[in-house]
Amino acid sequence: MTITEYKDIYKRALLDDVIPFWSKNSIDKQHGGFFTCLERNGTVFDTDKFVWLQGRQTWMYAMMFNQVEKNQEWLNTSIHGADFLKKHARAEDGTWYFSLTQEGKPLVQPYNIFSDCFATQAFGQLYKATREDEHASIAHSTFMSILDRRDNPKRAWSKAFPDTRPLKNFALPMILSNLALEIEHLLDKDLVARLTQECIHEVMEVFYDKESGQILENVTPDGQFSDTFEGRLLNPGHAIEAMWFIMDIAAKNGDQALIEKAKNITLHTLEYAWDNEYGGILYFMDIMNKPPQQLEWDQKLWWVHIETSIALLKAYKLTKDKRCWEWFEKVHEYTWAHFADPAYVEFFGYLSRQGNPLLTLKGGKWKGCYHVPRGMYQCWKTLEEMEK
Amino acid sequence: MTITEYKDIYKRALLDDVIPFWSKNSIDKQHGGFFTCLERNGTVFDTDKFVWLQGRQTWMYAMMFNQVEKNQEWLNTSIHGADFLKKHARAEDGTWYFSLTQEGKPLVQPYNIFSDCFATQAFGQLYKATREDEHASIAHSTFMSILDRRDNPKRAWSKAFPDTRPLKNFALPMILSNLALEIEHLLDKDLVARLTQECIHEVMEVFYDKESGQILENVTPDGQFSDTFEGRLLNPGHAIEAMWFIMDIAAKNGDQALIEKAKNITLHTLEYAWDNEYGGILYFMDIMNKPPQQLEWDQKLWWVHIETSIALLKAYKLTKDKRCWEWFEKVHEYTWAHFADPAYVEFFGYLSRQGNPLLTLKGGKWKGCYHVPRGMYQCWKTLEEMEK
Numbered sequence: 001m002t003i004t005e006y007k008d009i010y011k012r013a014l015l016d017d018v019i020p021f022w023s024k025n026s027i028d029k030q031h032g033g034f035f036t037c038l039e040r041n042g043t044v045f046d047t048d049k050f051v052w053l054q055g056r057q058t059w060m061y062a063m064m065f066n067q068v069e070k071n072q073e074w075l076n077t078s079i080h081g082a083d084f085l086k087k088h089a090r091a092e093d094g095t096w097y098f099s100l101t102q103e104g105k106p107l108v109q110p111y112n113i114f115s116d117c118f119a120t121q122a123f124g125q126l127y128k129a130t131r132e133d134e135h136a137s138i139a140h141s142t143f144m145s146i147l148d149r150r151d152n153p154k155r156a157w158s159k160a161f162p163d164t165r166p167l168k169n170f171a172l173p174m175i176l177s178n179l180a181l182e183i184e185h186l187l188d189k190d191l192v193a194r195l196t197q198e199c200i201h202e203v204m205e206v207f208y209d210k211e212s213g214q215i216l217e218n219v220t221p222d223g224q225f226s227d228t229f230e231g232r233l234l235n236p237g238h239a240i241e242a243m244w245f246i247m248d249i250a251a252k253n254g255d256q257a258l259i260e261k262a263k264n265i266t267l268h269t270l271e272y273a274w275d276n277e278y279g280g281i282l283y284f285m286d287i288m289n290k291p292p293q294q295l296e297w298d299q300k301l302w303w304v305h306i307e308t309s310i311a312l313l314k315a316y317k318l319t320k321d322k323r324c325w326e327w328f329e330k331v332h333e334y335t336w337a338h339f340a341d342p343a344y345v346e347f348f349g350y351l352s353r354q355g356n357p358l359l360t361l362k363g364g365k366w367k368g369c370y371h372v373p374r375g376m377y378q379c380w381k382t383l384e385e386m387e388k
Numbered sequence: 389m390t391i392t393e394y395k396d397i398y399k400r401a402l403l404d405d406v407i408p409f410w411s412k413n414s415i416d417k418q419h420g421g422f423f424t425c426l427e428r429n430g431t432v433f434d435t436d437k438f439v440w441l442q443g444r445q446t447w448m449y450a451m452m453f454n455q456v457e458k459n460q461e462w463l464n465t466s467i468h469g470a471d472f473l474k475k476h477a478r479a480e481d482g483t484w485y486f487s488l489t490q491e492g493k494p495l496v497q498p499y500n501i502f503s504d505c506f507a508t509q510a511f512g513q514l515y516k517a518t519r520e521d522e523h524a525s526i527a528h529s530t531f532m533s534i535l536d537r538r539d540n541p542k543r544a545w546s547k548a549f550p551d552t553r554p555l556k557n558f559a560l561p562m563i564l565s566n567l568a569l570e571i572e573h574l575l576d577k578d579l580v581a582r583l584t585q586e587c588i589h590e591v592m593e594v595f596y597d598k599e600s601g602q603i604l605e606n607v608t609p610d611g612q613f614s615d616t617f618e619g620r621l622l623n624p625g626h627a628i629e630a631m632w633f634i635m636d637i638a639a640k641n642g643d644q645a646l647i648e649k650a651k652n653i654t655l656h657t658l659e660y661a662w663d664n665e666y667g668g669i670l671y672f673m674d675i676m677n678k679p680p681q682q683l684e685w686d687q688k689l690w691w692v693h694i695e696t697s698i699a700l701l702k703a704y705k706l707t708k709d710k711r712c713w714e715w716f717e718k719v720h721e722y723t724w725a726h727f728a729d730p731a732y733v734e735f736f737g738y739l740s741r742q743g744n745p746l747l748t749l750k751g752g753k754w755k756g757c758y759h760v761p762r763g764m765y766q767c768w769k770t771l772e773e774m775e776k
Contacts, residue, residue, distance in 0.1 A: 037679075045678045046617060098547070106549040157547055159486070161494040229434060229753070290433045291425075291749040295684040295738060298746065350683060352741070358686065361679040365617070 006332070007383035014376035017345035019064065021362070022057065022369040023077060031103050033084030038363040041344050045361070047102035051089050053368030055096075055118030058082050060369050062125040068377070078126050082135065085119060094145055111157035116146050117175050124183035140186050143179070167218040167230055173202035174242040181248060196249050203242050204261060213268045214287055215239035229293050234285040236273030237304030240266050244311040244378075251318060263315040267323055270308060270331075278354050279334050281305060299358060300351040302367065305335045306375035313382040347372050394720070395771035402764035405733035407452065409750070410445065410757040411465060419491050421472030426751040429732050433749070435490035439477050441756030443484075443506030446470050448757050450513040456765070466514050470523065473507060482533055499545035504534050505563050512571035528574050531567070555606040555618055561590035562630040569636060584637050591630050592649060601656045602675055603627035617681050622673040624661030625692030628654050632699040632766075639706060651703040655711055658696060658719075666742050667722050669693060687746060688739040690755065693723045694763035701770040735760050 025042035026034045028049075036053045037046035058081030065074040088104030089096050096115035098108035110116075123139035149155065153172060160166075177199035184192050206223040207215050217238065218230040225231055243262040250258035273281050280300035286292045308331050316324035338355040339347040341362075349367040350358040361367070413430035414422045416437075424441040425434035446469030453462040476492030477484050484503035486496035498504075511527035537543065538560060548554075565587035572580050594611040595603050605626065606618040613619055631650040638646035661669050668688035674680045696719050704712035726743040727735040729750075737755040738746040749755070 039679075048616065097549070101552060105552045107552050109547045109549055111547050156544060159497045159499050159545055161485070161497055164489060164493045164495050228436065291427075291747040291752060293753055295687060295746065298740075299683060352686075358683065359679040364679060365681055 001329075003383050003386050007380055007387065009336075010376045010380040010383065013345075014373055014380060015068075018369075018373045018376060019074075021346045022060075022373070023073070026057065026363070026369060027077065027080060028084075028102065031084075032080060032087070033100075033104070034081055034369070036363040036368040037365070038361065040341055040346075040348070040360045040362055042362065046364075048107065048365075049084075049100045049102065049104070050365055050368070051085070051096050051098055051100065051115040052112075052118050052366070053363075053370070054081055054085055054089065054100075055115070055120075055122040056368055056370035058085065058122035059118065059125045060373055062122070062129050063374075063377070066125065066128050075129055078122075078129070082122060082126050085122065086134075086138065089115075089119065094141060096142070109157060111154055113146060113149065113153035113172065114175065116142050117179055120146065121179055121182050124186055128185065136186055139183055143183060143187070146176075165226070165228065166221050167226060167228075168221055170203075170207045170215065170217050170219075170235075170238060170242070173199050173207070174238065174245065177203060177242065177249060178245040181245075181252070200246060200249060200258065203246060204258070204265075208265065209287075212287060213265065214272065215242065215265065215269065216287070227288070232286045232288050232290060233292065233294075234273070234287050235283070236269050236281055236285065237283065237301065237307055239269045240304075240311045241307035243269075244307070244314050247311070247314045247318060251314075259315075259318045263319050263321060263324065266308075266311045266315055267321075267327065270312075270327055275300075275353065280338065280351070280353075280355060281308060281331075298353040300338065300353065300355060302339050302347045302349045303371035303375075305331060305339065306347075306371050309335065310375055310378040310382070313379055313386075317382055317386050389717075391771050391774050395768055395775065397724075398764045398768040398771065401733075402761055402768060403456075406757075406761045406764060407462075409734045410448075410761070411461070414445065414751070414757060415465065415468060416472075416490065419472075420468060420475070421488075421492070422469055422757070424751040424756040425753070426749065428729055428734075428736070428748045428750055430750065434752075436495065436753075437472075437488045437490065437492070438753055438756070439473070439484050439486055439488065439503040440500075440506050440754070441751075441758070442469055442473055442477065442488075443503070443508075443510040444756055444758035446473060446510035447506065447513045448761055450510070450517050451762075451765070454513065454516050463517055466510075466517070470510060470514050473510065474522075474526065477503075477507065482529060484530070497545060499542055501534060501537065501541035501560065502563065504530050505567055508534065509567055509570050512574055516573065524574055527571055531571060531575070534564075553614070553616065554609050555614060555616075556609055558591075558595045558603065558605050558607075558623075558626060558630070561587050561595070562626065562633065565591055565630065565637060566633040569633075569640070588634060588637060588646065591634060592646070592653075596653065597675075600675060601653065602660065603630065603653065603657065604675070615676070620674045620676050620678060621680065621682075622661070622675050623671070624657050624669055624673065625671065625689065625695055627657045628692075628699045629695035631657075632695070632702050635699070635702045635706060639702075647703075647706045651707050651709060651712065654696075654699045654703055655709075655715065658700075658715055663688075663741065668726065668739070668741075668743060669696060669719075686741040688726065688741065688743060690727050690735045690737045691759035691763075693719060693727065694735075694759050697723065698763055698766040698770070701767055701774075705770055705774050 025038050033049050033054050034057050035044045039045050058078050061074045061078035091110045095110035096119050097106045097110050098112045098115055120139050120142045123135045127135035180195040209216050217233040217235050220226050243266040246262045281304050283299050283301055284292050284294040284297040312324045312328040346362040348357045352358045413426050421437050421442050422445045423432045427433050446466050449462045449466035479498045483498035484507050485494045485498050486500045486503055508527050508530045511523045515523035568583045597604050605621040605623050608614050631654045634650040663670055669692050671687050671689055672680050672682040672685040700712045700716040734750040736745045740746045
């Protein structure tokens with residue numbers, strides 16, 4: 001297929017299928033916010049509201065309004081999500097609950113700092129559309145609070161006994177590397193510069209294990225390998241997703257060496273994690289090839305494959321390394337052959353190792369209106385730039 | 389096969405294979421306690437110590453000493469586990485940590501009340517062998533502390549927001565129904581009688597859903613169904629395991645009606661959860677057939693199948709319902725065809741839906757020296773009684 005043909009697939013799926021699917025099925029007109037637990041045909045099967053996904057969908061519609069088209073319905077949908085979040089999702093200290101009932105009552109405590117990250121992302125993006133001070137202020141204060149508790153993100157809910165085996169996790173610096181660019185317009189320039197440098201250092205030097213060429217999920221506070229279940233854990237999708245965040249920063253800074261390094265890590269991770277028996281990318285691995293604790297280790301997850309397509313396209317666009325294009329075609333083919341639903345739009349989220357749907361849902365506790373449409377947008381736009 | 393042939397399989401596997409496997413591979417002579425993270429051939433692949441499994445193995449060897457043979461090596465092994473637990477596994481308030489390093493430093497806080505349950509079980513059983521006051525006293529005080537915090541087992545580590553959606557979980561009454569009999573010798577007679585009545589009521593009336601004939605994993609505080617992810621959850625292995633605990637109590641009390649009810653629930657659960665496509669018993673289901681949150685829902689777990697064999701044999705022995713024997717033969721065949729390792733002793737723990745090893749470990753964070761040997765002992769002894 002040509003670049004243009006690929007581009008059209010992502011663009012059309014985003015605009016004709018995916019966004020309409022969420023617009024039609026996920027909006028809770030009675031209580032506000034979004035339903036995300038949707039069966040394959042879009043039927044709501046559970047009404048709980050997960051703050052990660054409320055924030056992500058709020059962001060998605062604002063981003064579409066800001067980047068694709070000034071479609072008032074998209075903006076209204078984003079505001080619909082933001083209003084629900086504003087009204088219900090914050091605890092007294094300003095941190096964000098993990099989940100709420102349909103009506104907005106808190107269900108799960110604000111133990112998870114990523115709720116705060118996606119709320120920041122949502123209000124920061126929405127502010128670009130509304131220019132409402134309140135949206136900027138929520139994004140800004142939430143972001144500052146994230147920075148304040150970076151070293152103890154789970155607070156009182158952490159089950160780790162202090163100091164026996166301190167480890168730091170990859171997810172937060174990874175998300176911050178994206179978030180700092182997302183809300184750049186609300187932050188002091190020096191803070192953005194300092195943060196992005198810190199994130200690049202953490203992702204590309206601290207969590208990157210030179211010897212193996214892998215990104216580790218957890219390292220000691222001074223960046224050493226820990227020969228423990230957590231220390232040995234690899235999450236290839238996470239590592240590859242981070243690589244396109246890094247490539248975005250590097251492209252902005254014109255840092256070709258960093259682009260090259262991120263491209264190489266993407267390819268190396270993918271070669272390591274590709275399932276040569278059944279195709280697709282494994283979810284979890286152990287760097288010493290020991291049994292992982294995650295029973296879902298061999299499953300194929302939608303976001304892993306979509307984020308990989310984005311990383312490969314960006315890497316190809318920025319480096320012209322042919323291996324990136326070849327891998328993109330292979331991942332694209334696997335993704336559309338297995339995650340796409342022959343009967344309805346949007347993607348399945350969870351496949352068995354063999355590539356069959358393990359669950360037929362289109363949305364749940366962790367899958368919402370985010371990786372699929374964001375990925376389609378990113379692939380579309382990257383391919384479009386390559387056409388030029 | 390005849391009853392005697394089946395009996396010999398379980399007896400020989402227990403005495404010739406399984407107990408020697410753990411005796412040979414799991415004892416940490418340097419720091420005390422047990423390694424439980426063992427590859428298929430018995431090699432230690434991780435040295436963390438999980439208090440559930442330390443307690444369970446301590447119990448297992450004491451039980452073997454008390455019930456099978458006054459083998460001093462077994463008693464020494466149990467004391468070896470108990471000494472490690474005594475020295476390292478209790479927090480200042482007497483509650484039990486979840487996990488420790490190899491040396492015994494606390495890794496994970498005492499958030500999990502089942503650590504306390506298995507410690508109670510271990511010291512209660514060991515006391516029968518040693519008659520040491522300290523063993524009795526640890527078992528007794530831990531048990532009383534469990535009763536004290538039954539209504540709030542996770543304490544400060546609970547992530548549930550108070551009162552929005554209070555639910556109670558099946559696991560604790562289920563374990564208590566077994567534990568009350570286990571440490572009967574340390575408790576006031578009235579307390580045992582009251583507790584077993586409470587447990588029977590909870591398991592057979594509160595968590596048992598009359599309409600569907602299923603045992604629910606979570607219900608509202610007044611015993612109602614909750615149409616939520618947690619409320620819809622079924623764990624068939626859990627339900628069936630509880631049925632043999634109940635049959636033990638009922639047999640002791642000569643309550644044939646209760647035996648009959650437990651037998652019927654066993655068969656009904658098994659018929660519901662049997663995977664007609666690939667064989668074996670599914671791990672998790674949703675009572676309304678909605679997508680469960682557990683990505684491992686379709687996997688086949690060792691303990692589920694072993695506990696089911698025990699329940700079926702006890703049910704057959706107590707009721708002579710032929711369906712129990714027919715099901716036992718079917719579950720036995722599946723278990724030995726798929727969980728048994730053609731190359732080494734002990735069972736695989738985790739199979740894919742298709743029945744192939746998902747992980748080849750013989751022990752890990754959750755699988756130790758417990759369900760396999762306890763199950764072999766229970767099957768052996770139940771079959772032996774049926775021979776008479």
